[in-house]
Structures are given as C-alpha cells and as structure tokens.
Amino acid sequence: MNLSRYKPENLKRPSSGMINVHPIQRGGILTKEAKKVINEWSDGYSVCDLCFEGRVDLIKNPPIIEFKKDVAEFLNMDEVRFTAGARHAKFVILSAFHEKTIVVDSLAHYTSYMAAELNDMRVYEVPNSGYPDFRIDAESYIKTFERVKEETGKYPDIALLTHVDYRYGNVANAKEIGKVCKEYNIPLILNTAYSSGLMEIDGKKLDVDFIVGSGHKSWAATAPIGILAVNYDYTDEVLRKSKLRGEWSGRGFTKKELAFFGCSPVYGLPIITLMASFPSVVERVKKWEKEVEKARWFVREMEKIEGVQLLGERPKNHTLMQFESPAFHSIAKKHKRKGFFLYHELKKRGIFGIHPGMTKNFKINIYGLTKEELRRVVEAFKEIAENYGLEVED
C-alpha cells in the first residue's frame, strides 16, 4: 500500500482556486455560514451527542426536529425527512410501491430508474419532444398514462417528474403535470434535485404528493443529504415503521422508519451544513430571476461563437445548460490533445468543470457566479474560439 498518496498535501482538489462551472457543483458550494460550523461538527456522528429517540430527525439539540418542520413549511408540504441523497429519498418512496408500475419522464436522472429497479417496478417513460429542445409536457403524461392503461389494464400506480433535468436544464411545467396527475388520481413525485434550494417550490400549488431534493446539489450542503417531503396521504406508507420482532429476544424497533434504515445516516456534517445554509437558501431562492437573467445573457454571448448553440428549451429558464458545438468538435479532431483541448484551454484560464474530452456538446452551470466571473468564462470561450480560427460576433 502506498499510503503517502492519502497525505493531506497529496489530496488537493483538482478545481481548487478555479471558477468551477461543473454542472453538479454550483448549488452545493457551502455558504459562509456553513463553512463556519464545519470544524466543530466534522467528527463522525457529531449531531448525535444528544439523541434520545434513536432518530436523527427527532434530535432537539441541534434543533433538527424544528428544522424538518421549517423545511416542510419552506416547500409547503406536510412532512419532511432527510436521506442519504435524493437517490435514497426516491428509493424510500418507491419502496412503498414494490412491484407496481411507475411512469417517469424520459429525461429522468438515472437514480430515478435505479430506485424503481431496486423495487422491482415496471417502468414506463414519458417521451420528450427530441432535438433540439427535448421538452416534456403534460400532454405526453396523459398519453403515457393511457398507453399504460392499454398495455397493462390499469393506470400506473405512481408518476415521477424531473423538475429540471440534468441534461438540458429544462424546467418542466410541474403545475400542469401535477394537475393532470391529480385528475388521474396518480400520486406524483417531483424530483427537484436542480430546483428546490435554488428556486421557490410550493408543493401544494404544484399539486405534488412527494418532493425529493438534493442538499449537496442545490441547498449548499456537504454530501450526502437528500430532502424527502411527503403529504399526509402517504406518510403512513412511506414513513412506515419497523414491525419486526426478534424471535428469541423479543426485541422490537417500533420507532424506527424502515426505508430510512431505521435512522437516515446524515448524522454529521450533511445535516448540520444543510441547517447552517438554510437561512441563506431561503433568501437566495427569491433571487432566482436574476440567475435566469444571467443565464440568458450567457447563452446570448456563447452563441456569438461560431457553431455554438444552446440545446433545450428557449428562452433558457435555468442556469444549467448544454451547448452543441460542432466547430469545437472539428478543432478537436485535428488537435493533438483531441477532445481534451477545450478542457485544458479553459483550465489554463482558471475555469474548471467542462467534462474533459467533450467538445461536440458540453454542459455548464453558471449558478451563483458573479457578473465578473461570468464575463471571465465568456471571454475564455471566445478567446479559445478565436485562437483556433473560429468566428466570434461582436
């Protein structure tokens, strides 16, 4: 074993000191408040110093029991729990729908499929509109529900909508799809991994039964932490408690919530950073429109580069975006570093997060960048383009 590779001086973060535009990193950057608490709470199970009920969501000091109520209020939902990521939250919900049928949008994150597969569910997909905007709409949900009915004899048992998809950063019309699901009486999971924590989400207004969120993706928390919000209609099933009894010992665990492994394993920095960042998160969601404006400005500037074009809906409604860039791809073909040239050229300019090797398409997230940083990113792309002989409009 070469243990020296684990020495602190050898564990440097690749993106350190650079502007990180990696699609999954922007919303998880800790707030200054969260940074302040990490030293005190970094040990193992730190928040369990005073755990009396055997469940992290019931701890009074730090005030997690109050926090879950505040998060429920923030999302306008009835009950909230914290999980080991949004992926675990989806698993928890779907564990109450074992072997049933689910409809998911075809832009869903792979973890939505995994959660269904792990629960032996039958998965149907809602088509998207395809290139170049890849939209998901309420009409397609209706068609899919009807198709499921035709093929299986009954409507699906549950549906999932990815509020903002990880590929194009399209913002689906959750309200319309929520309304459709309500009309069909099909419970709806809204996966807000790229929306709650960044933009305002009101579960009741959107007519959703479950909200899943990601603390490390969008609520400025240390991984892993997911947010699971559920309305009263489903609390009994989803938050169901252990019924097992030890056949020799008679031991029972009647307070433990089964699908959370009894107590969700977020009992250290994940939950404490989520809490410490929460006041800022409550404020920042109100400023989402400014982020959208910046995103639209960014798209306009990027599209001044020859052969660079936004994929996904227009106008842009989110800070996560994908561009196609055939001109960069042509350069890559002739470059000695091949597709890696773009990554290296950007890195040289202090910009990190474009997938190394990608030039035909690339994804970027500009959430929370200052105008100055944003300008630096745009200038970097333009400069690289010009250096390789591409046209850049004024």
Place this chain on the structure above:
Amino acid sequence: MNLSRYKPENLKRPSSGMINVHPIQRGGILTKEAKKVINEWSDGYSVCDLCFEGRVDLIKNPPIIEFKKDVAEFLNMDEVRFTAGARHAKFVILSAFHEKTIVVDSLAHYTSYMAAELNDMRVYEVPNSGYPDFRIDAESYIKTFERVKEETGKYPDIALLTHVDYRYGNVANAKEIGKVCKEYNIPLILNTAYSSGLMEIDGKKLDVDFIVGSGHKSWAATAPIGILAVNYDYTDEVLRKSKLRGEWSGRGFTKKELAFFGCSPVYGLPIITLMASFPSVVERVKKWEKEVEKARWFVREMEKIEGVQLLGERPKNHTLMQFESPAFHSIAKKHKRKGFFLYHELKKRGIFGIHPGMTKNFKINIYGLTKEELRRVVEAFKEIAENYGLEVED
C-alpha cells in the same frame, strides 16, 4: 420560521470542549490529517470534479479507485465499496438475499434487523448467555442453524455476526463462528462497526464472506460512510449492475451498481476524510492492545465505586463498555434532577456522553483517551460517588 436558530453562533456542539465518552463518538473523531482537508472538500459533491465513469469508486483523482484496493488489502478481502453507512452496506448485501432466511446474533445492532426486514427476510436469532456476561458463541450458532433446519426444512441462507456489540462491547469469537459457518456452507457477514478501524481485522483468517464497517464510528471519518468488503464468491450478486432499459428511450445504465443506488452517495467529505485518516487508521489498529489495557485499568478503577459493576465479558476486550450502577440509581431516586443528576455532575466536570437520565446502567467508550483524560474521567466518577455518600475503595 425562526431562522435565527440556524445561525452559526446558535449551532454550537453540546459536547464542545469536553471529554466526549459517548459510546458512538470515540472512533469517529477526525484525525489531524482529515481536519486538514475538510475545508477544501466541504462543498457538496466535491470529489466528483473528475468523475468519468459515473461511479465514485472509480474516480482516479482523488485516488478512490486505488483506495478501495488498499482498504480491501487492509481487511484482507477481495472487493470493497463505500456506502452510506454500515446500515446501507448491510442493506446492499441482504438485497441479494431477498425473502431468504438469515440468522443474526441477538446482540445485533437494530440496523441489521432493519436491513433484513427491508428485504422481507425471515430472521432467526442466536441466543446470548444472558446476564451478566451476554456472550455469543459458536455453539449457539450451530444450535440456531439446526433449529432453523428443523423449523423450515433447510439451513439458513446467510448469517450475521456482530463482531463487537453496541450494548456491552463484547468481542465475539469471529474466527470460531466463521469456521462453523464455513462448515455449514452458510455465508457470514461480519459487522465490524466497532472493530475494523480500531483493531486489526483479517477477513480471510476469520473465514468471513462479507465485512461491513463504519467510517464514522471507527475509521475517523465524517458521517455517513460505510465500508462493504466482499469476497469474489458474492461479488456478482451483491455488486450486481442495473439491467433496466428505458422502454421508450432505450436508455441503459449498465455500469451502475443497483443496490448502491447506482453510485453510493459518499461523494464529498465522507470519502475524503476516510482517505485522509486512513494512514493513521492503518497505524492505530496495531496499538489496539494498549487500548484494551487502558480499558481494563478503567474497569478496575470504576469498580472501586460502591455498586458499580461491569456488564459483559471479563476480562474486558474493548473500549466500549456498560456498567450497572444500582447505587447511582438509588441516588437518582431521591435527587431533584432524578436520573439526570449523573449527566449534569459529569458535565460540570467537563465530561460528556453519558446518556442523560441513565443511572441504573450506563455506557461509556474510552477509545483514544489519553491517560490524563482517562484519569479525569475516573476521578470525576469517584468524586461524584463520594459527594453522594457512596464508598470508594482506595
């Protein structure tokens, strides 16, 4: 919402500045090396800056792909993955034994039962020897295997042994029980939540098929992180990959390991602190005998107090221990703070971690305390005892 309660100045750790002897906290205290890396890696998904394969265990920078091999070597097992805690690791294993029969020791942690229940398993328990030493032995495993055979017509499909139980800190004879399981051809999970990371564990010598460990309990890491080690015989089933295909999109996720939710959600501080602490952990397990000596000294000193007596095996082989203390309980009955007096008296003396309200029995973990700290703990107990009129031997 009263957001001021989440301000950094209001999120103080209750045990801050005190000697923390809480049973679950000692082995999770970060090493100084881990403390050095937390600032750089505290944001959300930090270790995924350079993720190319879509799985955290395959990341090369930081060197997680090497790290999993080093951990496998350290435990002398074939394959290793990281999970959202030992509870998730147990769930992962048992998800490959859906609806089968498992035998667990009757001192198992509740999460072992949960993992079985969540996978609809039939659970049989290995009796322990009861008060006062509560031992689990190989003979009882044999008897339980035979009882299962009698009752169900076949031997159990899998067995679990809690190497060190959370109640008494007994160290089970894993080698003998491993041998028995091998003779019966029943795969054995060794739950080392209180042993690996503190003491040397050699999976091959112990004849176990699976090892589950806890990073936040015993490997000086930030929660949540579990270690799952598995031998080749079971990798195909336990590390099975997704087989689902999107019925409309044709999307597949063939690299994703299903029971880990595709990619285990440890992609920030949990895995990086585990790595940064690893060189120290590799060293500290060699000094386990010194910890046992300290524990035995501590027991001798504590038992000088009237009515204080160790529960569990003798001699003591671990730093986690439970005492019964009827004399403290008699004091509590008359005290205005009732059972909370002991907690408060210790806290006044800078010692934290005895369950508030407990006096009839209490648990304590002295792992890693300096001799000076240990003396302070002993003196505190003795002083409290004397102040309330109990006899304390010289």
